[in-house]
Amino acid sequence: MTPDQDKERLRGRGRALRHQRNAGDAAERIKVNALSVIDGLVMVPGPDAVAGYWPMDGEADPRPLLEDLSARGILCALPVVVRYHAALEFRAWSPGDALVTGLHGIRQPVAGVPSVIPRVVLVPLVAFDRAGHRLGMGGGYYDRTLDALRSSGQIYAIGIAYEAQKVDSLPALDHDQPLDWVVTEKRAMRFGEGGR
Numbered sequence: 218m219t220p221d222q223d224k225e226r227l228r229g230r231g232r233a234l235r236h237q238r239n240a241g242d243a244a245e246r247i248k249v250n251a252l253s254v255i256d257g258l259v260m261v262p263g264p265d266a267v268a269g270y271w272p273m274d275g276e277a278d279p280r281p282l283l284e285d286l287s288a289r290g291i292l293c294a295l296p297v298v299v300r301y302h303a304a305l306e307f308r309a310w311s312p313g314d315a316l317v318t319g320l321h322g323i324r325q326p327v328a329g330v331p332s333v334i335p336r337v338v339l340v341p342l343v344a345f346d347r348a349g350h351r352l353g354m355g356g357g358y359y360d361r362t363l364d365a366l367r368s369s370g371q372i373y374a375i376g377i378a379y380e381a382q383k384v385d386s387l388p389a390l391d392h393d394q395p396l397d398w399v400v401t402e403k404r405a406m407r408f409g410e411g412g413r
Contacts, residue, residue: 243379243402244278251282251339251375251400254407258337258373259291266292268307268335271316271324274354276341277377277401283339284312294333297325298358305362307333321356337373338363340396345376349395349408350387363394373397380404 259265269283270276283293294307298320308326319325340359344352353359359374366372376399383401399406 244281246402247277247279247377247400248282248285250402250405251279251377252285254375254398254400254405255282255286255337264292265336266294266307266309266333267337267339268294268296268333269310269339270296270341272341273322273324277379279339279377282377283310287311292333294335295325296323296358296362298323302357303361304365305358307335307338309333334366334369335372337375338366340374340376342376342378342382342399344382344384344387345378345396345399346384346387347406348386348389349397349399349406350389350393351376351396351399352387357392360392360394364392367394375400 255267259267267283267286269279272278272280287293293310295310295316296305297308299306301320308330309332310326310330314330315327316324317327338359340351340353340363342351342353351359363372363374374394374396376396378399378401380401380403383399389395396408398408
């Protein structure tokens with residue numbers, strides 16, 4: 218089996234597992250576990266921004282976390298696919314802000330909202346392993362984005378997932394960007410030196 222075939226098999230398994238979770242309860246526990254990590258990474262109040270995402274297709278829900286961060290005065294943002302096969306752009310977002318449906322069906326801030334360069338990126342995933350590798354939906358958007366952000370400064374990539382999405386190992390290619398942390402409803406896991 219090729220790495221691409223193995224990734225596709227794991228994507229099917231991970232997507233099925235995401236849909237079996239009690240999303241509301243898990244989101245609150247993910248929030249608590251993520252706050253214990255983020256509190257040590259960003260200044261409150263301060264210039265650091267946290268980029269999240271609007272969940273779809275059973276993804277673990279970071280919205281309660283983003284709402285809490287926003288209430289603490291932390292600038293939050295959501296991703297925008299500005300064009301196919303490019304890095305993501307992040308636009309400022311606060312609870313209650315208008316959203317539109319963009320490319321790939323992703324809910325995103327409307328045009329004209331200021332762009333943000335985040336210090337922390339909350340990353341959706343289909344599966345993750347004990348080495349901090351992540352399996353996404355296959356478009357490579359987060360790999361390109363994390364690569365670009367890391368080349369211009371220190372950022373932290375935190376995978377948001379259900380514990381059941383953990384696998385022993387994932388096929389990792391040269392362009393696959395590792396995570397610094399994964400936060401689930403059960404725990405926060407740090408990977409490698411300085412988070413990687």
